Amino acid sequence: MMLTRRALRSGALRQLRLSSLRSATRLYSEVAPSASEQQQVQQKEEFKHDQVADVASASAAATTVTEAASDSVPWYLRSSETYTQLNPALNEPIPEFPENAPESLKTLVTEMIRELGFTDVAFIDLRNRTPVSVFGADAILVLATGNTDRHIGRGTNGLITFIKHNFNVVPSQEGIQTSGFLKVQRRRLKKKAKKLANADETFSYSAEASRFANSWVVLDTKVDSLIVHMMTPEKREELDLEYVWAEDPAALEEQRQLQLEQEESAAEASLEMEHQQQQQPSSSSPFSTQGSIRGYHTYPTNKRWFSSQPPCLNLTQAFSSPNTPPLPTNSTTTTLDLAAIKGDYKTAIALAQTSADQDSVLKAHINHLFSAQPALLTNESDVVKSFFSEFPKMPTKQDHRLRLQFLIKAHELNPKVFRLRALEEHLINQQASGLLVDLADVELVLSAIVSSKEYDSPDKTPFQISRKKSRVAYYMFKDILRPQGTDLSYNIYQLLFRLWLDVPELSLAEALKNPAPAHDETTGEVIVERVPVLTSQAMTLFKFLRTSPRRMNQSVIYLALTAFANDNRWSYFFNLWHTIDEHLVFDNELFTRVAALVVKSGNRDAMLTFFETILQKQLMANPFLLDKPLVAIVKEGLLVLDPSESGFKHIREVVSIASL
Missing domain, CATH: 1.25.40 (Serine Threonine Protein Phosphatase 5, Tetratricopeptide repeat)
Structure with missing residues (x-):
């Protein structure tokens, strides 16, 4: 390498001297050169040609030496390495964009991946959905995964700055916590944990602290109806927004199951191939890690086989006999x-x-x-x-x-x-x-x-x-x-x-199947009173869950709504509905179940509250809310509340349009 560098340096210096001499000759020669001068110039030109050839051969030799030694040189010292090895974000693939996606979406996603380091970016196209989503008719949700809550916090601030400078709008965000707020909350949690240390109560500091972390941040970009969700891997798996907003959840679940089975079969095939390779005779040293000793770590779960084998007598037997059980046929x-x-x-x-x-x-x-x-x-x-x-x-x-x-x-x-x-x-x-x-x-x-x-x-x-x-x-x-x-x-x-619940007379399945209220066979009156199903423990559990709505999943919500409707505890029923509408994700399926329970109960006060406040509000926000099941439920409620068809004109107009 030193000889190559010296050859390159000397050749370059000689070439520089020749070019300087040629320039001087052109500048200061006013008469034609003599014969002796022409002979000197010709000799210099030949000498220059020889030096150029030497430089070219030395350069080729240096290239060959560099390529031969590339395997032994670390990657960070190789001149041919690209910048992607220093910046893993450049290796993250850009996902396929939805059809007819706006250019702003491509710009934002490229910035999020290449500059801010977000991974596993996916899209939920809410355009042309029936009914129209709460985010608008042209909304597109962008889901991205951050490494930690700190990464999500910094990435959100960086994305807000990028949107301000490039689109001249100020986006709105929800879920971001400032460093000062986090310090105060962590200090309070430590005091609470210390206070409950000697008490007969359990306190999970990590679980409480996670509520104040930037594990889920939603950013309304105010650019072409783009909504960005940035989550940690754990929060993204917990929420599973792809399943929540899927047009066909059953097909998505089937696709995931098929993909999981393919991954498991591929892993089993890889494991079996590795095992077969290890079982083949090897000419390596007994003390090499490429022999059969690697098979001992291949089956860590099959501990009974190893415990049933007799102990090895000596070192030779330990390395000569295979440590993996033969795969069954x-x-x-x-x-x-x-x-x-x-x-x-x-x-x-x-x-x-x-x-x-x-x-x-x-x-x-x-x-x-x-x-x-x-x-x-x-x-x-x-x-x-x-x-x-x-x-x-x-x-x-x-x-x-x-x-x-x-x-x-x-x-x-x-x-x-x-x-x-x-x-x-x-x-x-x-x-x-x-x-x-x-x-x-x-x-x-x-x-x-x-x-x-x-x-x-x-x-x-x-x-x-x-x-x-x-x-x-x-x-x-x-x-x-x-x-x-x-x-x-x-x-x-x-x-x-x-x-803590008894079997209710008013069940959700029955209400969805036949939303018409039950009537007494003798008097013909609507049956309102039923046998209570709630216990004091169930009410205590509900009050606890209401303080933290994120602890309630769909099954818990349906159970609580059914119990409150069966016991005619409508204040709890509508308080739970307002909590859902305010804190949790609203969907048409949940709204249909709420309407079915209210109408099936036959309680006029509950139906008036539902029709005059909740239904009117939702129809104002989304005129296409009513689908066929919900239309049938609303018609049954109108028959009970207004048999003369003189009231609820706005609801009747929407129902007539939806029935077409």
């Missing part, structure tokens, strides 16, 4: 899977001795319970004894999950023998073994408590049975979730509502 796998599906646990046990797949054995026992007869299953049954004998001595988290499913199904078949207390003891034992209990396990047990028939008796009211079940759920939360400091999930809130 397709016929063995198919037979074992069929035995597990059919519930033939005896055949599964015999096949598992050759394939070392104990999970299929446990699943075979569980599937066998689906064909068992109720009240005949006891602790002395063969399937029960076989399951606990095949249960591994060093169980994994998956093993505990299968054991829990077995106990839940056994409790369903014979609740007097397999009691609810056994489910709680299972979770306690799992937690004591060092494997933390997931919320999914708690949801399984709580679902079993809700549907349990252990406390059913003719001399007990539904509220008394609910009180006994609530005691079991309380001790489970106290012993399992409170030590972990885990917050409850949407599904747990929904299950608690179902636990």
Whole structure:
């Protein structure tokens, strides 16, 4: 390399001297050169040609040396490397834009990806939607993912500045928190956590602090009806706005399921190919990481196979014998899977001795319970004894999950023998073994408590049975979730509502099927009074959820609305509706269900409140709100409120237009 540089430098200097000499000759020569001078010039030209050839050959040699050494030179020292290695944002692909998208959308998205570093940008085209969305007829939602809440905060400020300078408008934002506000809130949370440290209450600092983070920021750009949603990966997965605004949610869910299956099959094929490559004889050193020792890390979940192998006697045996179990053949796998599906646990046990797949054995026992007869299953049954004998001595988290499913199904078949207390003891034992209990396990047990028939008796009211079940759920939360400091999930809130509600006479499914109010067969009057279904625990839960509407999902909302309509607690009903309209995402499906419950109840005061305030307001904001199901519900309500057809002229005009 040093010789090459010297050759280049000397050649350049000689060429510079020749050019200087030629320029001087042209400037100061006033007469024609003599013969001797011409001979000198010719010699200099030949010398210059030779030097240029030397420079070219030296440059070619330097290029060859550079290319040969490119593999050994780090990427940050190579002159041929592009800027994309220093800036990963340039590697993020620009998504495909919607058809006939405005140029401003392309400009904003390019800025968000290339300069601000947002990833996984997607679009929700709300144009030409029927009915028109609340964002307008030309709205396009832009969804983007930020790395952290701090990244989203800085990216939002950068995007606002970009829009001001390039489009001369001031966008409006919601969800951004200033640094001063965050400092104050974090200081308050620390004081609250310290205050509750010695109290008999749980406090999740991380969960409370996440409420004040910039995990979801919405920016109304005021440019061509573009709405930008910037979220953290966790918040984006939780909200799933693609599913909320999908034109066909069922097709989207099917597409996601198909994509997930393809990814799983590709991962399994890659794993099998890697395993086959590792099983081939290798000429590498026994101490190399390319030998069969890598196979030990290929199957981390199949711990039973390794525990059943005898210990290695010496170092040679440890590296010469393969550490991975042979993959079972397709016929063995198919037979074992069929035995597990059919519930033939005896055949599964015999096949598992050759394939070392104990999970299929446990699943075979569980599937066998689906064909068992109720009240005949006891602790002395063969399937029960076989399951606990095949249960591994060093169980994994998956093993505990299968054991829990077995106990839940056994409790369903014979609740007097397999009691609810056994489910709680299972979770306690799992937690004591060092494997933390997931919320999914708690949801399984709580679902079993809700549907349990252990406390059913003719001399007990539904509220008394609910009180006994609530005691079991309380001790489970106290012993399992409170030590972990885990917050409850949407599904747990929904299950608690179902636990504290009786079966309502006025159901949502019936109201959607036939919105006409029920009438007394003898008198013909509208039936308004019904048997109450709400307990004091359910009301307490609702008041707690109302303080934080984000904890309520769709199922919890439907349960609460149905219960309030059944008990004629219309103040709670409409307060919940206003909370939904103010804080949560509004959709036509939810509005149709609210209208069906109000009309089906037959309560004139509730229907007047709904028609004169809520329906009028929504029709003013969206004249195309009424679809066919909602039109049928509104017509049934008008028959009860105004049989003479003299009032509600505006609503009747909209209904007549929507009926065309």
